[in-house]
Amino acid sequence: MSALRILVPVKRVIDYAVKPRVNKAQTGVETAGATQASKIEFGADDAVTVTKEVDGGVETVRAKLPMVITTDLRLNTPRYATLPNIMKAKKKKLDKKTLEDFGLTNEKRLKVLKVTEPPQRQGGGKVEDVDGLIGKLKELGAL
Structure with a gap:
């Protein structure tokens, strides 16, 4: 791990903010850390x-x-496209590539063996008081 100088985990989410969590034990890095850097x-x-x-x-x-x-x-500020660049992009010719151009095939690598419905849920029950609830939980093996 001596070659590792800096680790910046990133999670890209468009609709809402998600803060990446880094557990130093998981990364194997025993170093200093800083969270939510904006600069x-x-x-x-x-x-x-x-x-x-x-x-x-x-x-x-x-x-x-x-x-x-x-x-x-806030670490990165987006670059917005200017009108001249949008017009240039519309005129630019796009080369269409196939999977074979990259040495890939579109063969199925997974096989569905079986599709089943989930088991039917059991209905809930009512209890009269706390003692009844505790008794029911013990009966079901939850306590």
């Missing part, structure tokens, strides 16, 4: 300065590499 700056002394937005303002964290950093949606 990342690399220093000459092998240190990284990470800025993140918090409820009260902005928090800045500085740590040495190697490091695990999770990102916030």
Whole structure:
């Protein structure tokens, strides 16, 4: 793991915000970490300065590499297409490629063996009091 300098896990979600979670034990990296980075700056002394937005303002964290950093949606700003570039894109010829051009085939690699309905759900029951509920749960093996 000596070659690993920085790990930035990314999850792309369009409709809602999802914060990636990084468990350092899962990655096998015993290093510093910073979460929800909105700005990342690399220093000459092998240190990284990470800025993140918090409820009260902005928090800045500085740590040495190697490091695990999770990102916030404000880290990248989108580039919007200009009208001249849209017009150029409309005129550009697109080459159509087939799977065979890439050395791939469209053969089925999975075979459906059986499709079945899920088992019918059992109806619920009513109990009179807490003691009845506990008794029913013990009867079903839930307690």
